[in-house]
Amino acid sequence: MAAIKGKRADLSHMALRLYVILAFGFLFLPIAVIIIFSFQPGRYPNLPLNEFTLKWYGEMIYDRVLLECMKNSVVVGVSVSFISTALGFLAAYALRSYKLRVENLFLGFMSGPLTVPSLLLGLALLIFLNTFLSISNSLFSVILSHTVICAPFAMFIVRARLRSIDKTLEEAAWDLGAGTWQTIREVILPLSAPGLIAALLLTFTLSFDEFIIAWFVSGFQATLPVKIWSMMRGGIKPTINAAGTVIFTLSISFLVLSEYFLRKKSG
Amino acid sequence: MARIRNFPPLRFFVGFLPITVWEVLFFLFPVILIFMVSFLYVKELRLVYEWTFRNYAKIFSMLPYWEAYLRSFRLSLTAVLFSAAIGYPLAYTIAFEISRRYQRLLIVAMIVPFWTNYLIRAYSWQIILANSGLLNQFLQALHVIETPIRILYTHNATEVGFIYFYMVLMTLLLYSSMESINRDLLEAAADLGAKKFRTFIEIIFPLTYPGLIAGSVFVFILSFGDFVGPSILGGGKNPVFSQLIVDEIQGTVNLSMASALAVIMVVTIVAILILLLRRVETATLRKGGKPWRQ
Numbered sequence: 001m002a003a004i005k006g007k008r009a010d011l012s013h014m015a016l017r018l019y020v021i022l023a024f025g026f027l028f029l030p031i032a033v034i035i036i037f038s039f040q041p042g043r044y045p046n047l048p049l050n051e052f053t054l055k056w057y058g059e060m061i062y063d064r065v066l067l068e069c070m071k072n073s074v075v076v077g078v079s080v081s082f083i084s085t086a087l088g089f090l091a092a093y094a095l096r097s098y099k100l101r102v103e104n105l106f107l108g109f110m111s112g113p114l115t116v117p118s119l120l121l122g123l124a125l126l127i128f129l130n131t132f133l134s135i136s137n138s139l140f141s142v143i144l145s146h147t148v149i150c151a152p153f154a155m156f157i158v159r160a161r162l163r164s165i166d167k168t169l170e171e172a173a174w175d176l177g178a179g180t181w182q183t184i185r186e187v188i189l190p191l192s193a194p195g196l197i198a199a200l201l202l203t204f205t206l207s208f209d210e211f212i213i214a215w216f217v218s219g220f221q222a223t224l225p226v227k228i229w230s231m232m233r234g235g236i237k238p239t240i241n242a243a244g245t246v247i248f249t250l251s252i253s254f255l256v257l258s259e260y261f262l263r264k265k266s267g
Numbered sequence: 268m269a270r271i272r273n274f275p276p277l278r279f280f281v282g283f284l285p286i287t288v289w290e291v292l293f294f295l296f297p298v299i300l301i302f303m304v305s306f307l308y309v310k311e312l313r314l315v316y317e318w319t320f321r322n323y324a325k326i327f328s329m330l331p332y333w334e335a336y337l338r339s340f341r342l343s344l345t346a347v348l349f350s351a352a353i354g355y356p357l358a359y360t361i362a363f364e365i366s367r368r369y370q371r372l373l374i375v376a377m378i379v380p381f382w383t384n385y386l387i388r389a390y391s392w393q394i395i396l397a398n399s400g401l402l403n404q405f406l407q408a409l410h411v412i413e414t415p416i417r418i419l420y421t422h423n424a425t426e427v428g429f430i431y432f433y434m435v436l437m438t439l440l441l442y443s444s445m446e447s448i449n450r451d452l453l454e455a456a457a458d459l460g461a462k463k464f465r466t467f468i469e470i471i472f473p474l475t476y477p478g479l480i481a482g483s484v485f486v487f488i489l490s491f492g493d494f495v496g497p498s499i500l501g502g503g504k505n506p507v508f509s510q511l512i513v514d515e516i517q518g519t520v521n522l523s524m525a526s527a528l529a530v531i532m533v534v535t536i537v538a539i540l541i542l543l544l545r546r547v548e549t550a551t552l553r554k555g556g557k558p559w560r561q
């Protein structure tokens with residue numbers, strides 16, 4: 001399409017590129033604001049920037065409640081990511097091995113928890129766990145609830161990875177006398193490891209960042225987002241910026257890591 | 268007895284059963300429960316197991332519920348329009364004007380804000396849009412305005428939040444429908460003398476239509492069900508529909524009323540899904556194209 005290469009084409013090309021830059025500016029503005037003002041001394045954000053300070057990070061580290069909530073979130077996130085990835089792997093491998101007659105129905109059902117607004121899921125789980133099963137609200141309920149969303153998510157990630165593994169490798173293992181379990185252990189698991197790691201990382205952040213469901217079912221054991229919510233209700237506090245910057249760094253490193261693993265070739 | 272011979276082996280169940288049981292028990296069943304609970308009522312903070320329509324009667328007879336519903340509907344619809352208007356040129360530029368090497372990079376970069384904690388992003392918009400916030404300070408420093416403009420705690424701020432939160436989803440869906448367009452088609456159009464604009468109208472736009480509809484559905488559902496954005500950024504005196512649900516859960520602890528409101532939300536979402544996704548189907552059948560890339 002090198003035919004149209006006049007001044008006008010150049011101009012529209014430039015305009016579109018400028019537009020992309022502006023759009024990305026809009027997308028990154030709030031993140032930049034949080035990070036920049038977490039290093040600013042003033043309680044209220046003011047525009048001519050002042051000198052750099054770590055004061056709010058210091059305050060955050062000595063906030064016992066905040067740290068307790070962070071620990072709660074890590075406990076939930078780790079449990080959820082391992083349960084979800086295990087459930088997701090089993091289903092993804094079964095999907096690969098068997099032609100399910102109701103495959104579309106199954107996949108549709110599994111994408112349900114990812115489509116339903118978490119407000120509705122939270123209400124449903126609150127009623128079910130708390131009112132009907134009389135399980136008092138706790139981190140245990142949060143783990144059960146987050147796995148509802150994270151297990152299908154892990155399944156879709158692992159399934160995409162398993163698709164890239166050549167079927168002949170499995171067949172070769174069988175021909176050489178390996179049983180089903182041995183094939184899974186020695187061929188499938190190592191080859192799908194990058195997908196499994198990505199699933200662990202992504203489901204961890206998904207759970208670590210989730211607020212509404214945790215708010216409904218966590219009871220007195222607040223997770224970090226629940227704690228941040230109550231801090232936000234109390235007005236502007238720069239420790240929120242500091243905590244936000246920490247959470248951002250964590251989520252994004254996990255995202256970048258999982259992207260690295262997903263792009264990695266097998267073996 | 269072919270049935271029995273075809274009975275799947277143990278590992279079939281080891282694979283499918285755990286996740287299925289989990290999702291049936293903790294997703295399907297609780298969601299069905301919402302429907303049932305919406306026909307019960309609450310007395311002295313306890314559910315009374317007696318079928319009744321009183322929750323629905325109350326909702327349909329009181330104006331504030333209608334107002335909140337319409338407010339939510341309007342806000343979500345506006346969010347769909349804006350995110351399509353902003354996202355379409357963005358997706359187009361990334362898919363067609365930028366080399367493949369940088370495409371992947373930009374897409375990952377776009378997911379970064381999307382993958383950042385939702386509360387933190389909303390809080391940041393609070394800092395930016397407040398009366399004494401960064402935007403007003405900036406505009407006053409440039410002498411564009413004299414007195415600060417009030418954006419925060421109005422639903423204009425909610426709208427900014429919605430567009431910011433969900434335009435990424437719209438852009439990604441549009442991008443993936445653009446990326447899967449066979450480039451030979453564009454070459455062919457160019458060879459046959461079609462200008463860029465005509466190529467766009469006759470090839471690119473029809474082929475991205477399913478992506479546009481899917482994006483609209485997602486943006487609508489997510490902003491309609493969003494509670495955090497409106498409560499942190501919006502006007503508290505004029506609640507949106509999702510805030511009414513949360514008020515019933517965390518405030519008055521009336522779970523049956525909350526369920527009835529939730530059922531109305533579910534019905535709205537399902538109606539939108541059916542209405543719009545059917546349009547994708549007919550559009551796809553007419554064009555004979557394949558809307559989803561595997």
